Amino acid sequence: MKQTLVALALTGVFSGALAQSSVSIYGTLDAGMSRRTDTDVTAVGKRDNNKLGFRGVEDLGNGLKALFQLEIRYEPDTGVVESTVRPLFQGQSRVGLQGDFGTLRLGRGLTAFQETSTAFEPWSGMPAVAGYQTDLQVAGYTSDPLSVAGNSLNRFSNAVFYNSPMIGGIFQLNVTVATREANNNPLIIGRGTAAAPQFPANSSAAVYPYSVSATVTQGPFAAYAAAERNGVDTKLWSVGASFKPIPDLKLMGSYQRQDQDFSVPINPITKAWLIGANYTIGAGLVRAGFGHKTPDNALNVPTIAKTRQFSLGYDYNLSPRTYLYVDGTRRKATTAATFNFYSLGIHHNF
Amino acid sequence: MKQTLVALALTGVFSGALAQSSVSIYGTLDAGMSRRTDTDVTAVGKRDNNKLGFRGVEDLGNGLKALFQLEIRYEPDTGVVESTVRPLFQGQSRVGLQGDFGTLRLGRGLTAFQETSTAFEPWSGMPAVAGYQTDLQVAGYTSDPLSVAGNSLNRFSNAVFYNSPMIGGIFQLNVTVATREANNNPLIIGRGTAAAPQFPANSSAAVYPYSVSATVTQGPFAAYAAAERNGVDTKLWSVGASFKPIPDLKLMGSYQRQDQDFSVPINPITKAWLIGANYTIGAGLVRAGFGHKTPDNALNVPTIAKTRQFSLGYDYNLSPRTYLYVDGTRRKATTAATFNFYSLGIHHNF
């Protein structure tokens, strides 16, 4: 858009063409101090994903629009992109068309399930240690098991993304289907290690990965149902709902079930659920949640073989774009030490 | 430009300074579904290079301008930058001055030959599988043989770029000269492998690489002649022409000859030619081409030792910035299996 602004200003044709062209820069910079009780180092970290993005919409006439979006993700404490195995445009890289038929895009991005479910999570789907998005809300599931360890867990590459329009003002359907291509990563060993790969190197997918979600929104009530299958035939389904008894209070809950029968020898079923609340008080927002997960791929010793997480957070809004936050969480898991986590930081959208 | 806009708007001096300063963001996002008949996977791919660029022009007065351009290249299907061995600003990174004398720039970019010849190729120089730019139009030649395999083949780094003004309204001269520096890449083995390097690691060039092209444009007729030499003393020359018998039809053809006498023991000469057409029908554009190459560095068995490629494509313009496309091609080569390739996608400029 900037080139257009300059060119147009010089030729004196300013206003008419603005709808014609646009590149928007947007992003998030979130940094804070944090402390985990099972480590002895106070750290500078983050609560949210940090983004630097470029997007645009072109009006093609007759209600048709062309859309694109490219999103860099990075760690502000060290200035690096997220993990050396993740792509530059880790957030997304998609192009497509929008019209009466809905939105159809090609490229890489969050799957239909992953994008839908975050609206029913008390930390708004942020990957905060206090939040539930990265583990409990997906029952430990990964959308992308054929890429190297350390890659993104909730995206499809080489995919087609469809979002229906709002049907009857209340209903929306979202579908993502990926090809069986290998994902262009240096060495594909699934969630194993180089010495003991879980899948052969550079595997192409065993099945076509897909993800489907449907949402209903009516007055103070919203709900979703979703199903997804990844490239190694692991299946997940999830349902969730939210309700606002008063405008300042949103209650929410979800349930998810992962079936790894195709790749895991014992105990292939993982179940998780979470409940949460968001409560607005003046310029503040209180976040609270409790979540529970039974282990996957482990002997299920009933009394301890579970993950439990309780979290409490508070945002203080300095403006619609900037807030300060404090989080506290306690997490018990079978496979790792129980710890408390505290953080204090600033979240800035631009 | 943006910072200037803000600052100027706040101080109330808006209009006058726009010519003074400018950063433009521009780019291309092209994604499509494709199928090669010699593989069993339908893929999400591209027809064109995908770009995210930043450029600006500063008016210095008296007809003198300062120019810069930085261009990221990426793959939208996976969100990664093009190949791990390519630079972030793979497209180009150049700065310089423009005036009555022409344009003089320093940095990295397409050579004079590579930039000129793409205007005489029926896929407009796009690296489409259906197109001819990456192989037949250059007779298999690479401008940058001293970088690692997987790098860009048509650029000089560490170079000086000169473009003359249009002389007499019809003639232009372009010259690129590079230094003999190694190109700052991790390990330089030319087109060999780590086990059998074609050139010693981190070689500096044997000769000064240069590229020269000249163009003539008059009415419906255009032509070019070009010569280039790379860092291992491989030489290439090429001529081409285009003609528009009617405004909607452009016919084109080119011939190129590569001489690898300095580095290849047998059959060091490669010759290639191609003919093509672009035909505009309403909002559509038909692309067609046929190309032919004799093999380099191989025993020349006359009946089979040739590459032949026939391609047909169609663009449907949704706007001046966005089009849908379909391509089909058939390629026979000595060194690889014969295959057909089909693709269908969307091309969006921003």
Add this chain to the structure above:
Amino acid sequence: MKQTLVALALTGVFSGALAQSSVSIYGTLDAGMSRRTDTDVTAVGKRDNNKLGFRGVEDLGNGLKALFQLEIRYEPDTGVVESTVRPLFQGQSRVGLQGDFGTLRLGRGLTAFQETSTAFEPWSGMPAVAGYQTDLQVAGYTSDPLSVAGNSLNRFSNAVFYNSPMIGGIFQLNVTVATREANNNPLIIGRGTAAAPQFPANSSAAVYPYSVSATVTQGPFAAYAAAERNGVDTKLWSVGASFKPIPDLKLMGSYQRQDQDFSVPINPITKAWLIGANYTIGAGLVRAGFGHKTPDNALNVPTIAKTRQFSLGYDYNLSPRTYLYVDGTRRKATTAATFNFYSLGIHHNF
């Protein structure tokens, strides 16, 4: 800001909201030809750091502002980011608040000492071969010894940055404190090699790294004092001053002392000083300097064990954003060959 410009222009509410939102793109592209007399290759290189940055300021009301800044660094001769071990946002990645209390930021950036001292260096802190910033002005000290060789030497990651307001219009205090976190780099061997690491891999810091600087500015006179300690308990202090006898002439000098007693067995003290001048003549600026350093960690043979550097440069301003330059320098050091260095280039800010 761009998205805001579009949105605002379309809704007709242009001026009021500009203070509300802003993303500015800025940067530097500097490229030139250079020659070192101890090599036989003429090179395309740089005099200054090359930057592509994104920054913004949000007015939160009551004198409070939110700030962010992200800065990519790259080499224009080859289009790559600076060194493969450096982060994408090598320049800085910081977010924070500014108000009556000063400026408080979190993330990665130049330390208080490194940022302050560059204003007292005749090449304005540019990392030019002719300049003094990278070696003599810091007495060979590095702010970040626990990252891999090749990383930035003058920044803290995982840090808190505080700048006081100007007190009494003449005095400012700057403080940077980092955590003891490892810096997220692939393998941490300090300034050693993989075979002989100077510090254990992935060390966390031995002490909290900090940096403090204070400046006084009054009329034609300015001065600073600074002290810094890095993660392996190396200490540095530095003082410097500048004076303008006439408006077109700035004289400057500084002294710095590094103490590596914690990690270096012999001769742990390094001392350096430099003097310089900047003289404006019409559209030109003459830069001159002489610097001297005694060796660190070496037997101190008095007559030769010293680094001495004399440099002379000239900038010719084509505009406030663009200049041409020529540099010449002669450097004698104990540990390397004596050489002369000459360069000629263009420096463009956008």
